[in-house]
């Protein structure tokens with residue numbers, strides 16, 4: 001930008017102030033990204049769904065054309081209702097019922113994330129959804145871990161993956177999933193979550209599972225304040241003790257302008273990370289539109305905001321794409337993206353040393369170079 005110095009009448013001097021660097025899609029892809037909220041069964045490649053359905057005899061796919069199938073998932077997801085959004089998972093879980101399919105899906109997920117510039121990801125799924133054809137939950141977990149390791153190796157060490165195991169809110173037996181989290185902690189399972197329909201199935205349904213996890217020094221996040229309001233976040237934080245909130249967007253209901261309510265202030269002051277998923281949040285109706293998404297408002301108020309995909313297949317998104325979406329909508333620059341990435345690294349369920357190394361050795365130098 002060239003500014004004429006109008007006060008200098010004798011001769012017009014011109015000063016050059018640097019233009020902010022435009023954020024290209026390729027730079028956004030190359031930027032190291034940390035992804036805390038990504039569902040394994042929501043992120044398959046359309047072609048893989050088709051091939052696995054053929055191999056295992058899964059009936060009822062709406063089409064066997066990969067482009068059309070991708071579009072079908074997106075249209076189905078973009079329903080404005082979480083319950084309808086979740087219906088698409090019948091087709092992905094339907095083809096994830098044997099060990100070789102799970103290994104393939106897990107390995108491809110890691111490779112796709114690495115190609116998207118994700119350096120650390122926590123990928124989640126519900127083991128109980130992979131037992132329809134006789135697999136035990138342990139076999140499912142071990143197959144997915146094998147796939148993650150293969151995907152990491154195939155990506156040449158560019159990405160590291162931790163696993164979160166979800167209990168389904170509408171089903172009983174959250175404790176069995178909590179047991180698996182503790183049992184497989186040395187194999188790469190780093191935490192627990194509850195997913196599925198939020199309304200009617202609060203954390204208080206089986207609070208003992210969270211008490212157990214805390215007593216075992218295990219980590220957990222909870223999908224909350226997505227389909228239900230801020231009171232759902234209150235249960236997740238104050239009854240269960242969640243360290244992070246999946247989405248948490250409707251916590252914005254506890255904020256009027258600059259007036260931050262007691263619960264929202266608690267979440268902010270305790271540095272409880274919000275795993276926001278902008279496109280998914282519009283698709284499920286958690287927010288009415290992207291323009292009304294509270295990500296910028298809450299980031300400006302100092303919340304530990306992070307950007308995530310939720311379901312790459314269902315919502316037709318990637319980390320690069322979600323960064324581009326919020327950049328376009330809210331005018332974020334490299335400093336904001338660096339902050340979201342550091343926030344995510346700080347909230348990751350890995351050791352303090354590993355988080356510090358991720359921030360100091362990978363994230364900070366890369367963003368400093370990109371911002372030049």
Ligand SMILES: O=c1[nH]cnc2c1ncn2[C@@H]1O[C@H](CO)[C@@H](O)[C@H]1O
Pocket residue numbers: 039040041042082086089093124125126129166195196197223226280284310311
């Ligand atoms: O945004 C979400 N909110 C609540 N549940 C979800 C969301 N996305 C996916 N799942 C649910 O989590 C299960 C395990 O991965 C999926 O099968 C889906 O039912």
Ligand SMILES: [Zn+2]
Pocket residue numbers: 037039195223246310
């Ligand atoms: Zn989710």
